[in-house]
Amino acid sequence: GAVVSQHPSRVICKSGTSVKIECRSLDFQATTMFWYRQFPKQSLMLMATSNEGSKATYEQGVEKDKFLINHASLTLSTLTVTSAHPEDSSFYICSARDPGTSNYGYTFGSGTRLTVV
């Protein structure tokens, strides 16, 4: 079945630095990818929708200059947390939609645990 690879699985960075998280669809082309943020013991919050070849669409309240999304190819989307601060520490999960499987072809990455110290 469809596989989405997310990397890294864990990252610790210093406050003020930037971190890039990659999300790859391994066996299908994903024109649309989604980035979520999950706080401990809470649900997933959609941050943005990443569209190949165009600008990402951010949800209300998400700073687009802080969470830079690039979807330069049909198999890769990246999320860069710029000038990270401890409050950005969270679990980030991407998902990709396989257009060949209608509107229930969502596959999730395994997530990235970001800790900002």
Place this chain on the structure above:
Amino acid sequence: GDSVTQMEGPVTLSEEAFLTINCTYTATGYPSLFWYVQYPGEGLQLLLKATKADDKGSNKGFEATYRKETTSFHLEKGSVQVSDSAVYFCALSSNDYKLSFGAGTTVTVRA
């Protein structure tokens, strides 16, 4: 807008007990409904889905039926195992393909 209301947890059960997690939704149009499962430290895995009214999704002994009249999609399993311990999320997707998630229910099954 779309929203999902899910039974609050945590839920603690003994092995072989019956599990039910309630889920109701609000959506425009005719959404697709999903249950996802998240094991500790991992991403989400699709457990089952239903795309139209009266559809029953099933997988690994879990079932849920799309009830349009009650706008519900309750998850059930007749006999849980320790390996079913996880967080379960109810979700829906409308025409814009975005997923809206419920708050998640933590289930712990004790031997």
